[in-house]
Amino acid sequence: MKLMVINPNTTTSMTDAVVAAARTVARPDTTIVGGTPADGVAGVESHYEEAWGALGVIDQVRKGEEQGIDGYVVACFGDTGVPAARELANGPVVGMTEAALMTAALIAHRFTIVTLPRRTIAHSERVVQALGLGHRCTVRAVDVPVADLAEGSAHLAEVFAAEARREPDAEALILGCAGLTDLVGPLTARLGMPVIDGVTAAVPMVEGLIAQGLTASRVNTWRHP
Template sequence: MKILVLNPNTTASMTETIGVAARAAAGPGTTVVARTSSMGPVSIEGYYDEAFAVPGVITAAVEAEAQGFAALIVACFDDTGVEAARCRVAIPVIGICEAALLAASPLAKRIAVVTTLGRAIVPMTELVHRYGFAERVKVYAADIPVLALEDPASDARARIEAEITRALDGGAEAICLGCAGMADLADRLQETFGVPVIDGVSAAVTVAEGLARLGRRTSKRGTYAPAIPKPYVGQLAAFAPG
């Protein structure tokens, strides 16, 4: 099977990090293709960036289905555009936040998400609540820009480790890394802290593989039914449904 992993920002070096983690998690017979979004911000840091990343996610979803991919993974912990893409295509569309929480759930009762900037705490907390984990998950931020994860000279890892320590001191029993750009840190952090550390990219690959092997596709009844046909105007005309 083929799985497309989309980096919904436009930083190609981050796509490479994501692709390495995704391929390492894939089972025999699975081909993982990592792709950078064709449009949008260089990093997604808050509601405004997220809004302008969604058209790129929709474009990638349509291409993935047309090109025969078994599933699409959206590699941003905001699960950017995931719900909209599910309305557009039938192949499974997996968000890495949802996948990480599902993977952590059987391993620990109290889970911490450690993300980048403080402005992400409220959006991710809202997302966690929407997925039904309000009583089990708390979101922490290491106060580092997303692109600092790509800079070897930054103190990003030390800040992440400090925030994990704070989360564990607060009662967390497992950690979800709240940014796709942290995908290469999971194993080392798990070894350092001795608790499960979940990278959402790797978790999403296993979810995507399982759904593909089961032959399950996105329900088109109700919530994820195709959008009602209508014209869109201006620069969004190409995204009009129907």
Template sequence: MRICVINPNTSPRMTDGVAAAARAVARPDAEIVAVTSPMGPASIESHYDEALAIPGLLRAIAEHPGCDGYLIACFGDPGLDAAREVADAPVLGIAEAAMHFASALGRGFSVVTTLHRTIGRADDLVGHYGFSRQCRGIHACDIGVLDLDNDPTTVETLVQTCRSALIDDRSDAIVLGCAGMADLAERIGTAIGAPVVDGVAAGVGMLTAMAAMGLRTGTASGEFRSPPPKPYTGDLRDFGISSTRTFDTFPTPRPPRAGEPGHPRR
């Protein structure tokens, strides 16, 4: 099976770290395809960044058809619903996957993210995914995304923040709130003596299980069928959708899913 892990920012260095974390937990029969977004911000640390990262994410999915699962390696889970409309396999965000895993590890979990300004987005996702009872708190370490692997105090700061979160929130587990922290989960967990969940590893685990079970995104409600055909203009003109292909610039469309027009078992 092939799992496509997409870094929706444009930092190849972060993609390398995410790829290493994904391959460290992948099943022997799973190939990890690591992709850096072809356009967008260097890091995603605001609503503006997130909005402008989505076209690159969708382009990356279109350029890597035929995978058995797609993982969005950004804790804001940008463009997740749109990605599910255009991908031909299940799509997960790392926040979604990490919260599912952490909710099974005790009474509650705490999230430790990067900058304070991202706490609101993380809180929105906690509620959206239905983990308001399990999530005991969200904390920021105040290290920027691209500084995580440059700041010599990163590990010490994260350990202190995670340890304090466990005590203050009376939590049993920590969720790391950034893909750039993926390679630090084991070190932090050893230091604080509690489970630390990295969403990249959790997402790879969930997607490989889904692929093994033959699961696909459901379209019975109509919401996650291919978007209706229409032209786009200006800088987004290449993202227009025709009746025969997902993006006009990419000649290979995903096949129709069960329930969609053109599927033999519709």
């Protein structure tokens, strides 16, 4: 299988990071390629930037369809552009947020997302509500700009751990941004609970849909435009 992990912003180091994360869990026979929009925004922290991010996702799916991509992971917390991508792609499309939430629901009764800027809490909650998981998932923020991840996220381990501990009922932690994969190990150790990265959660879901011959229903909502 050939999967594309789409980074909706123009920062190629982020694309490299999510592609590397995806490869750690992919089947041996899966090829992972990255997709980075040529134009758009350097990061997605607002609804305004999400609008540009959605266009970036659309652009990359179009390129992917020409390249014979079998399935897509959208590597942006908040899953911007995922519905449009489903309409355009022939193969399945999975957002990192929905994948992380479903994964959490399989291994924890209650869980929490810790995202970066407080203003993006609403982006996460939009996906939580679309899936109906509000009774099991809370959303918190450490209020760090995404740009702080430029040199990796290891220096954020303590601030994430502190925020997660404020949620007394959480039994698993979802990392609320792409590019935080290197926090999985340190936070699992610190918190003693499963820590979930949405990109690595999404890859086996796309692979599984392809293995089952499934893609977005064309009956109504996600018909080709």
